[in-house]
Structure formats: C-alpha cells, structure tokens
Amino acid sequence: MADLGSDFGGVEDLDANLTIVYGRRCLIENLARRTCTQKGGMLDDSTYGEPVHDLVGDVFDPLRYAQKLEQQFLDDERVDEAGVEATYEEATRTATLDCVVDDGDGPFELTIAVSDLTVEILAPEG
Numbered sequence: 001m002a003d004l005g006s007d008f009g010g011v012e013d014l015d016a017n018l019t020i021v022y023g024r025r026c027l028i029e030n031l032a033r034r035t036c037t038q039k040g041g042m043l044d045d046s047t048y049g050e051p052v053h054d055l056v057g058d059v060f061d062p063l064r065y066a067q068k069l070e071q072q073f074l075d076d077e078r079v080d081e082a083g084v085e086a087t088y089e090e091a092t093r094t095a096t097l098d099c100v101v102d103d104g105d106g107p108f109e110l111t112i113a114v115s116d117l118t119v120e121i122l123a124p125e126g
Contacts (some may be wrong), residue, residue: 002104004078011119012036027078027103028121032112034072035097036119047075052095052114060088060095069097078103096122 006022009015011032021029037049050072052065066084073082081102088095092115099110111122 002078004103004105011121024103024105024108027076027101028110028124030076031073031079031099031101031110032119032121034076035069035112035114048072052097052119053116060086062086062088065095066097069099073099073101080104081107 004023004027006020007026007030009019009021009025009029011029034049035052038051039049040046042048050065050068052069062085066086069084069086070082073079073084079101081100083100085098086095087098095114097110097112097114099112100107101110102108108124110124113120113122
C-alpha cells in the first residue's frame with residue numbers, strides 16, 4: 001500500500017476544525033487544490049497550480065486544459081498516471097473535470113467541479 005501522506009483538510013481553504021486527512025483523501029484534496037491555486041502559489045514550487053477559476057467564462061479549450069491538469073497531477077510524486085477529461089457548462093459556468101488517477105494502489109476516478117467561486121470534489125467521497 002502506497003504512503004499517500006497526511007495534511008490539513010480543505011481545498012480552497014483549510015478546514016475550520018483543522019482536521020487532518022490521510023491516505024487517498026489527502027491526495028484527492030491536494031489534487032483538487034492544484035485546480036484553484038495560482039501558478040507559483042506554493043513558496044517552494046513555482047510550477048504548482050493551474051487555476052481553473054481563471055478559465056471559467058473565457059473561451060474554454062477542454063483538451064488544452066485537460067493536458068495542463070494531467071501534468072499538474074503527474075507533478076505530484078504520489079501519482080503514477082493521470083487522465084483528465086474537461087467539460088464546460090455555459091449555463092452554470094461550471095467546468096467539470098472527470099479524472100482517472102493511479103496512486104500506486106491502483107486507479108480511482110475523481111470528479112471535480114469548478115465554478116467562478118468554488119472548487120468541489122464530487123467523487124469519490126473517501
């Protein structure tokens with residue numbers, strides 16, 4: 001079983017209770033965090049982050065953005081393989097990222113919804 005680490009919970013901000021998340025949940029939240037962090041938003045990693053917020057409402061190129069996110073996910077040392085399909089719903093101004101990620105314990109599906117204001121993990125729960 002791969003060691004996926006631990007971190008404070010939360011995607012756009014820390015969980016108000018400063019809950020610690022472990023394992024796959026930690027990885028999932030870290031990957032989702034990459035979708036709302038400005039490029040270079042981590043002090044020790046100038047390539048970290050690819051904010052979907054910036055593209056919501058603009059001309060959304062799903063293939064280009066999927067490739068950028070795949071690279072973001074692969075930049076996480078816990079990820080062996082990643083695939084992303086990005087779609088955009090104009091009516092709700094929401095980008096949906098359907099992802100398949102392999103973390104060394106096998107592949108899992110991950111869905112992230114990004115609007116002008118929020119980043120939400122839709123699946124999986126754990």
